[in-house]
Amino acid sequence: AQSVAQPEDQVNVAEGNPLTVKCTYSVSGNPYLFWYVQYPNRGLQFLLKYITGDNLVKGSYGFEAEFNKSQTSFHLKKPSALVSDSALYFCAVRGMDSSYKLIFGSGTRLLVRP
Amino acid sequence: DAGVTQSPTHLIKTRGQQVTLRCSPKSGHDTVSWYQQALGQGPQFIFQYYEEEERQRGNFPDRFSGHQFPNYSSELNVNALLLGDSALYLCASSLETRYNSPLHFGNGTRLTVT
Numbered sequence: 001a002q003s004v005a006q007p008e009d010q011v012n013v014a015e016g017n018p019l020t021v022k023c024t025y026s027v028s029g030n031p032y033l034f035w036y037v038q039y040p041n042r043g044l045q046f047l048l049k050y051i052t053g054d055n056l057v058k059g060s061y062g063f064e065a066e067f068n069k070s071q072t073s074f075h076l077k078k079p080s081a082l083v084s085d086s087a088l089y090f091c092a093v094r095g096m097d098s099s100y101k102l103i104f105g106s107g108t109r110l111l112v113r114p
Numbered sequence: 115d116a117g118v119t120q121s122p123t124h125l126i127k128t129r130g131q132q133v134t135l136r137c138s139p140k141s142g143h144d145t146v147s148w149y150q151q152a153l154g155q156g157p158q159f160i161f162q163y164y165e166e167e168e169r170q171r172g173n174f175p176d177r178f179s180g181h182q183f184p185n186y187s188s189e190l191n192v193n194a195l196l197l198g199d200s201a202l203y204l205c206a207s208s209l210e211t212r213y214n215s216p217l218h219f220g221n222g223t224r225l226t227v228t
Contacts, residue, residue: 107155
C-alpha cells in the first residue's frame with residue numbers, strides 16, 4: 001500500500017534559523033513527490049515537486065527539498081525561516097500505479113517564532 | 115487569471131440531508147479532483163473527473179457522487195449525510211496533457227453536519 005508519513009506534528013524554529021520538515025514515503029515504482037502549504041481557511045498551495053533528475057529540488061518562497069531514494073525520504077528545507085512561513089505543510093506522493101490521485105501525509109505545523 | 119473557485123464557502127446541514135458543492139477549475143484546466151480534509155488530517159482523494167466521466171475513485175461510499183460539465187466545472191454530491199462527513203472539501207484542477215503538473219486547489223467548502 002502506498003503511504004506518506006510526516007513524523008512530526010509540529011516543528012518550532014526561530015526566525016532566521018534553518019528549518020526542516022520531514023517526509024518519508026512508501027510507493028511501488030518511482031515516486032512523484034510534492035510539497036504543499038496550507039494557510040488558515042485556505043486551500044493548498046504548491047511549493048515544489050520531484051519527478052526525476054537532480055535530487056535537490058528548488059521551489060517557491062525559498063523552499064527546497066532533497067529526494068533520498070535509499071531512505072525513501074523527501075524532506076522540505078529552508079536556509080532561513082520567516083515568521084510568515086508559519087503554516088501547515090503537507091507532503092504528497094503519486095505512485096506510478098495510482099495514476100491520478102495524490103496521497104497526502106497528515107501534515108506538519110510549522111511555527112516560526114520572532 | 116482566475117484560479118479554482120468553490121462555492122459555497124461554508125455550509126451547515128443536518129444528518130440525513132443531501133448537499134451539493136460546486137467547483138470551477140482554473141482557466142485552461144480540464145481535469146477536476148475532489149478531496150476531503152477532516153480536521154487535523156491530510157486531504158483524502160474522493161474522485162477525479164475528466165471528459166465528464168469519473169475515471170478514478172478513492173475509498174469513499176456511493177453516497178459520494180459527482181459530475182463534470184462540458185465547461186469543465188464540477189459538482190460533488192453527498193447523500194444521507196453523516197456526522198463524520200463534516201470536513202473541508204477541496205476541489206483541485208489540472209491539465210490532463212501535463213500529467214505531472216501540480217494540482218491547483220480552491221479554498222474549499224467547509225461542511226458541518228449536525
